[in-house]
Structure formats: structure tokens, C-alpha cells
Amino acid sequence: MAYNLLNIHSLSCRVGEKALLSDVSVELMPGEFLVVIGRNGAGKTTLLKHAVGEMHSPQGQIEIFGQLLESHSARELAKKRAVLAQSTPLHFDYQVLEVVLLGRIPHQKRQVETVDDVNIARECLARVGLEDYEERDYLTLSGGEQQRVHLARVLAQIEHAPGEIHQPERLLFLDEPISSLDIAHQHEVLDLAKQLTTEGVGVFAILHDLNLAAQYADRIVILSQGKVLATGAPTQVLTQETLYEAFHYHVHVARHPNLDCPLIISGGRRNTGDGIRETGEATGR
Amino acid sequence: MPITPLQVISILGGKIGIPPLAAFDSQQEAVLFAIRLPRVLLAVLVGAGLAVSGAALQGLFRNPLADPGLLGISSGASLLVAGTVVLDISPLGIYTPSVAAFIGSTCSTVAIYLLAQKDRRTNVATMLLAGIAINALCSAGTGIFTYLSSDDQLRMLVFWQLGSLGGATWTAVASAAPLILLCVITMPLMANSLNALLLGEANARFLGISVEAIKTLLVVLIALGVGAGVAVAGMIGFVGLVVPHLVRMLAGPSHRILLPASALLGSTLLVLADLLSRTIVAPAELPIGLVTAFVGAPFFLYLLLQSRKPGGI
Numbered sequence: 001m002a003y004n005l006l007n008i009h010s011l012s013c014r015v016g017e018k019a020l021l022s023d024v025s026v027e028l029m030p031g032e033f034l035v036v037i038g039r040n041g042a043g044k045t046t047l048l049k050h051a052v053g054e055m056h057s058p059q060g061q062i063e064i065f066g067q068l069l070e071s072h073s074a075r076e077l078a079k080k081r082a083v084l085a086q087s088t089p090l091h092f093d094y095q096v097l098e099v100v101l102l103g104r105i106p107h108q109k110r111q112v113e114t115v116d117d118v119n120i121a122r123e124c125l126a127r128v129g130l131e132d133y134e135e136r137d138y139l140t141l142s143g144g145e146q147q148r149v150h151l152a153r154v155l156a157q158i159e160h161a162p163g164e165i166h167q168p169e170r171l172l173f174l175d176e177p178i179s180s181l182d183i184a185h186q187h188e189v190l191d192l193a194k195q196l197t198t199e200g201v202g203v204f205a206i207l208h209d210l211n212l213a214a215q216y217a218d219r220i221v222i223l224s225q226g227k228v229l230a231t232g233a234p235t236q237v238l239t240q241e242t243l244y245e246a247f248h249y250h251v252h253v254a255r256h257p258n259l260d261c262p263l264i265i266s267g268g269r270r271n272t273g274d275g276i277r278e279t280g281e282a283t284g285r
Numbered sequence: 286m287p288i289t290p291l292q293v294i295s296i297l298g299g300k301i302g303i304p305p306l307a308a309f310d311s312q313q314e315a316v317l318f319a320i321r322l323p324r325v326l327l328a329v330l331v332g333a334g335l336a337v338s339g340a341a342l343q344g345l346f347r348n349p350l351a352d353p354g355l356l357g358i359s360s361g362a363s364l365l366v367a368g369t370v371v372l373d374i375s376p377l378g379i380y381t382p383s384v385a386a387f388i389g390s391t392c393s394t395v396a397i398y399l400l401a402q403k404d405r406r407t408n409v410a411t412m413l414l415a416g417i418a419i420n421a422l423c424s425a426g427t428g429i430f431t432y433l434s435s436d437d438q439l440r441m442l443v444f445w446q447l448g449s450l451g452g453a454t455w456t457a458v459a460s461a462a463p464l465i466l467l468c469v470i471t472m473p474l475m476a477n478s479l480n481a482l483l484l485g486e487a488n489a490r491f492l493g494i495s496v497e498a499i500k501t502l503l504v505v506l507i508a509l510g511v512g513a514g515v516a517v518a519g520m521i522g523f524v525g526l527v528v529p530h531l532v533r534m535l536a537g538p539s540h541r542i543l544l545p546a547s548a549l550l551g552s553t554l555l556v557l558a559d560l561l562s563r564t565i566v567a568p569a570e571l572p573i574g575l576v577t578a579f580v581g582a583p584f585f586l587y588l589l590l591q592s593r594k595p596g597g598i
Contacts, residue, residue, distance in 0.1 A: 054487055078493030089485045091347065092538035102480055106493040111477045111541060157492065 003066040004029055005171050005202040011050055011060030013043075013226075020046045021226045024060070028202045030169060033194060035213040036206050038223035039247055044206045047223065048175050051204065052083050065169050078106035080167040082154035086176045087147070090138065097134040099149050100125055103157035107164065116161035124152040124159065127192060129185075143180040151177065151189055158201070172196060174205040178212070190216045210264040214238055214256070222246045238262040286316050293317065324453035327461065328559045329552040331450070331514040332524060334465035336551025337472050338510035339525020340532070340543050342394075344479035345503050346401065346412060349530065350588060353390070353511040354522035356412070357419030361393030362386035362508075362515035363446065364423040367430040371438055379460040386512035387464065393419055394504045445519035448574020450559050457517040468510035469548050475499060476540035483538070521574045523581020524551055530588070 006028035013021040021043045028034050036044050049055040051062060053069050062069040064081065082103070090099070103124075104117040125131055128148040133141070138149065158170045172193065178186040186209070193203045194216055207213045213220055214234045222229040222237055224246045230237040240253050243264070256263040288296075288309070295305035296314050335353065342351045342358075353359050365385040368374075375381040396419060401412035431442050444451065478499045481489040486496050514521070528551045529543060536542045555573070558580075562573040 052491065054490070073493075074490065074495060075493035078491060081491075083488070083491045085488065088488060089347070090483055092349070092483050093533070094483075094538055098537065098539060102484060102492065105477050105481055108477065111474075 004063075005032075005065060005169055006051060006204065007061075007063040008047070008051060009061045009063070011047070011057060011062065013046060013050065013055065013057040013059070019226050021050070021057075024223070024226070024228055026051075026221055026228070026231070028171070028204055030200045030202055031197045033197050033203045033216055033218045034205070034221065035217035035219075036204070036221045036223060037208070037210065037213050037246070038229075042223040042246075043226040044223055045175065046226075048173060048204070048206055052081075052173055064171065075106050078157065079160075080158055080169060081171040081173070082157040083173040084151055084154045084175065084177050086179060087143075088150050090146075092139075094138045095134065096130065096136045096138055096141070096149050097121055097125065099138050100152045100156050103153035103155070106157065107161060114161065116163070117156075120159045120161060121152070121156050124155040125149075127155060128152045129188060144182065144185055147177065147180050148185065148189070151192070155192070155196075168200060170196075170199075170201045172201055172203045174203065176206050176208060179208065186212060210238065210243070210251075214261045214264065215259060234261050238264060286313060288313050288317055288321075320453075323455050323458050324450050324559065325556055326458050327450050327453040327517060328556045330458070330461050330465045331518045331521065332528075332551035332553070332555025333469045333548040334461075334510035334514045334551075335521060335524040335555075336528035336547040337469050337544055338507045339551075340529035340540070340547040341472055341475075341479065341503055341507050341510075342525065343529055344482055344540060345398070345500065345507070347483055347485070348412065349533070350413065350526075350585075352523065352526035352585075353507070354520065354525065355420075355585070356393070356397045356416035357423055358390045358393045358397070358508070358511050359515050359520050359522070360420050360423035360427070361389040361391075362512040363389070363520055364426045364430075365389035366445075366516055367427045367442055370442065371430040371434045379456050382516035383460050383464055383513045386516035387508055388512075389423075390512040390515065391504065391508035393423070394508050398500075398504065444572060446574075447572030448519040448521040448577070449570075449572045450518050450562075451570060452517070461513045461517045464509045464513035468506045468513075472506055472510075473541070473544040475503065476544055479503075479540040479544075519572075519574060521555070521577050523577050523585065524555060526588075527581050527584050528554060530584070 004027045006026070008024060008026040011021055011024045012019065024043070024047060026034070026047070036047065038044050046055065050057060064072065064077070100121040101113060101117060104113065104121065107117065122131070122134070125134065128151050130145065130148055130152065133145070138146065141149065154172065158167070158172065160166055174193065178189050181189060190212060193205065197203055217234055219232060220234055220237050221231045222242060229246050230242050238253060240251060243251050243253070252265040254263045254265060289307065291307035292309040292313060295307050296309055296317050299305055338353055339351070342353060342356070343349050363386070365388055366382045369381055369385045377384055397412065397415050400415040401408055403411070427446070431439060434442055478489070478494045481492045481494045482496070482499070489496050529547050532543050532546045532550055536546060558576045559573050562571045562576045565571055
């Protein structure tokens with residue numbers, strides 16, 4: 001590999017007195033599935049917002065595709081980097097296929113939609129299992145279905161049409177993308193993302209469910225109070241001690257009976273006396 | 286003065302050397318050219334400008350309840366025009382009212398936008414309430430000018446505030462046309478950006494849209510479309526609200542269709558509304574702003590009721 005897709009170098013961010021991030025460094029290689037976990041308020045979203053250019057900090061440096069983030073043209077960047085937020089505020093009654101086609105905007109010259117754009121949009125809709133939804137009114141879908149439509153949209157965004165220059169390096173940012181989905185669809189979405197990594201796409205995801213993180217991540221970054229507490233393969237970092245340090249909640253770490261990854265079971269020990277109230281996050285959903 | 290459709294075609298065709306299909310006299314020709322044609326053209330222009338601006342405004346606010354009249358953009362324009370009339374200043378000749386209106390509507394649009402945006406989201410309640418406040422403020426300002434006006438000015442101001450195409454002259458058409466056409470023709474070039482903006486500003490940025498530049502351009506074009514219309518035809522409400530809605534119901538929310546279709550439908554509806562306003566109490570004339578308000582205000586209430594339902598606005 002010539003260079004990392006994403007290089008976050010000693011990033012710090014303060015708001016007033018509070019340090020949201022201090023000296024955070026994260027790299028992401030082509031084809032890697034990176035998952036960031038941590039308590040609420042640990043700085044996960046702040047980190048992602050910096051990585052996608054929504055927040056800027058004078059301290060630290062962010063390189064994406066081997067260049068400083070600020071030096072990219074917004075439109076060229078949009079062809080190879082997509083971001084799926086936890087929820088997307090769309091209140092107009094688009095048809096589902098039209099929403100997916102919004103992802104093709106950076107590829108369009110003079111606002112003209114090509115047959116390739118439509119084909120790609122259809123294909124991506126099929127990949128998220130919504131091929132029969134093309135003409136449905138977006139606003140009538142359930143929250144989970146809407147989220148899958150947006151996943152199709154971001155997939156379509158970093159896809160290249162037959163005539164276009166192939167972008168070998170591509171990046172997908174997922175900000176808690178599956179919170180509104182049921183278990184089958186959670187796995188469907190993460191399977192899809194995992195599949196993309198085999199094509200060389202780098203995936204940067206924030207996840208709450210530790211077991212999903214354990215199953216899908218190539219590498220996990222644990223944030224705690226704005227600092228990187230641990231980084232490494234799931235088996236290395238998902239230990240009882242580290243997880244207690246990160247979440248202040250006791251879990252039991254076993255081996256997954258079928259998969260080669262840790263299995264986190266909540267309530268391994270009594271969780272009293274630590275003043276912890278937010279147990280929901282650490283136990284997973 | 287009755288003029289049949291065939292005579293109209295003959296008079297217009299005669300100007301470019303087509304032999305007449307029906308006989309007409311010179312008086313008919315004069316009435317058509319000096320009075321009716323500029324009036325229809327002005328209705329076409331103003332209708333297109335208001336409807337396109339309304340559609341773009343709703344895209345900018347990501348909210349289908351935005352309307353240039355409700356948000357005080359028209360009354361911002363109105364305030365400055367009333368000022369130039371009463372103080373009798375016209376440094377820019379026939380363009381004075383248009384430019385004054387443009388400045389007024391720009392200020393209102395920027396003010397509303399800054400007030401209604403919080404944490405990069407549009408707060409609908411704040412947007413509408415800020416609109417009420419700006420409307421009240423501008424109306425009070427206009428009221429002061431009305432109070433200071435002479436009898437002639439007063440009569441003119443009152444009619445103009447009710448909205449009227451009665452003053453349609455070729456001068457009015459010439460002063461409004463460049464500004465409104467600039468708005469109506471340029472706006473569809475930003476259709477994709479507006480579509481992306483419906484996903485929220487952050488997502489639009491992720492799609493490679495220069496959100497800040499687009500927003501500035503949108504505000505300027507909206508102010509042009511509304512301001513130029515207000516300058517020549519006064520306060521004509523609800524066109525910017527109703528027309529984009531009708532188009533969305535027929536053709537969906539994509540701005541690539543919405544913007545040009547709103548221009549066409551806005552023109553058509555305003556020509557029809559003007560027809561009503563001229564004939565309903567003939568030989569007197571009902572101000573066209575009253576006609577659009579009688580249709581538009583119930584429609585707005587209907588939208589508000591719709592928005593209470595789940596999945597609504």
C-alpha cells in the first residue's frame with residue numbers, strides 16, 4: 001500500500017475548557033474495516049466530524065487519500081468518499097429511486113442523469129434489499145427502510161460508472177448507521193460494508209454494539225474521554241479490563257462459538273458501586 | 286373594448302408581416318398594445334418570479350411552508366419601495382423601485398435565514414414567527430411612509446399594497462423583465478444543489494456542493510425574483526406557496542422539474558387571477574393580491590392541518 005486512506009495525526013479539539021479530543025491519531029488502510037467504540041461523550045462523533053471536514057481544529061492534521069483534507073476539491077472528494085449519518089433529515093416525498101440518485105450528483109455533468117446513473121442506483125437499491133421499492137414514496141417507509149435507502153445512496157455515490165475514471169481508493173464513513181435497524185438488517189448493512197472492503201474501500205464506522213464491532217472490525221479504536229484508550233484487532237482490545245476502563249461496566253468476554261472473535265456478555269459481575277447509570281450502551285441492544 | 290382571439294392573432298401577426306385573419310380597427314390595436322399586452326406580460330413575469338422564488342425558498346429552508354409573503358420578504362421589498370415613492374427619490378430612473386425592492390427583500394431573506402437557523406437546522410416555528418415579526422416591522426415602516434404621503438401617493442400606495450397589475454406599462458415590463466428573467470433562468474441551474482440541500486446542509490456538503498456559496502446565490506436570486514415583482518405589482522401573496530405545492534403534487538419534489546414547472550404554472554395562474562380581478566366586479570377592478578389571498582390563505586391552512594399528521598410537513 002502506497003499510503004493510508006485516512007491519516008488522523010495527533011488531533012486535539014477543545015470547546016471552552018473541555019477537551020473533546022486530545023492527541024488522537026488514527027490510520028485507516030485500504031480495505032480495512034475500522035470501528036470506533038466508546039462511551040457516550042467519549043469523542044466518537046467529534047472524531048468523525050473532524051475526519052469528514054464538518055469540524056475543524058487548529059491542532060492536528062488530517063490527510064485523506066494522501067492529501068490534506070482541506071486541499072481536496074469538494075466535488076472530487078465526493079466521488080470517492082461518502083458519509084452515512086445516523087439519521088438524515090429529508091421531509092419531501094421523493095420516490096425511493098430519486099433519493100438514491102441524489103448520491104450520483106457529484107458524478108453528473110450539467111445536472112444530467114445518465115442511464116449509468118440510474119443503473120447504478122438500481123443496483124445499489126438491490127444491494128440493500130429494496131429492489132421492489134423504487135417507486136415507493138420515501139416518506140411512507142419505516143425508519144429502518146429509510147436508513148437502508150440512504151445506505152444505497154452513499155453506495156451509489158462512491159460507485160463509478162463504466163465510462164468514468166476508476167477510483168481505486170474509496171472511503172465510507174458510517175456514523176452509528178444501524179441503530180434503527182433490526183438484527184437481520186444490522187447484519188445485512190455491515191455485511192455490505194464488509195463486502196466493500198474486499199474491493200479496497202476503507203470503512204470508518206462508529207458502532208455501539210460491541211458484538212457487532214467484534215464480528216466485523218479488522219481493527220477497533222476505543223475512545224475514552226477524548227483519548228485513544230486502545231487500538232488493535234478485536235481479540236486484542238476487547239478484553240474485560242479494557243472494556244471496564246472504557247465503559248466503567250463489567251462485562252464477560254468469551255469466545256464466539258462459531259466465529260473467530262470475542263463474544264461480549266453483559267452482567268459478568270455485579271455492576272454496583274461504580275456510579276454507572278448508562279449500562280444500556282455497554283450491554284448492546 | 287372587445288377584441289376577439291382571431292383579432293388578437295391578426296394584430297400580433299400584423300406586426301411581423303403576417304396577413305390578418307380578421308379585420309380590426311386601430312383603436313383595438315392601440316388598446317391591445319398599450320394596455321392589455323404589457324399587463325399580460327407583467328402577470329407572466331411576476332407570476333414566474335414569485336413561484337420560482339417560492340420553490341427555491343422552500344428548498345433553502347427545507348420546508349414547504351416557506352413563502353416570500355409569509356416570511357416578510359415581500360414586505361421588506363415593499364418598505365423600501367414605499368420609501369422611494371414617498372420621499373420622491375429615484376436615482377436609478379425606472380429601475381429605482383426594482384433595485385430598492387431587491388435591497389429590501391435581500392435584507393428580509395438574510396434576517397429570516399439567520400433567525401430561523403439553529404444548529405444548522407431550520408426551526409419551523411421560529412421561521413414562521415420571525416416572518417410575522419419582520420412582516421410587522423416592515424408594515425409599520427411602510428405605515429410611517431403611508432402616513433407621510435400626499436393624497437396621490439396615498440392612493441397609489443394603498444392599491445399597490447393590495448397588489449395590482451393595473452399600473453402595467455411597457456416601462457414596468459422593461460424594468461422588471463431583466464431581473465425576473467435572471468432569477469427564473471438561473472435558478473434551474475441550481476436544481477441539483479437544491480435537491481442535495483433537502484438532505485440537510487452537511488449531507489449536501491458530502492455530495493460536493495459548495496453550500497455557503499449556493500446559499501448566498503439563492504438568497505440573491507430569490508430577492509431578485511420577489512423584489513422585482515413587488516416593485517411593479519405590489520404585494521401579491523401566496524403564489525410562491527401554492528404553485529410549488531401543486532407542482533410537487535403532480536411531478537414530485539425534484540427541483541429539476543419543480544423550478545421550470547413552477548415558473549410556467551405561476552405565470553399561468555397569475556394571468557388567470559388577473560383575468561378574474563378585472564372581470565369579477567367589472568367595470569371596477571379587484572386588486573389581484575386579494576384574489577390570490579382568497580385562494581392562497583385557505584390553502585395555507587390546509588397545509589398546516591396536513592402537517593399535523595404523521596409523515597406531514
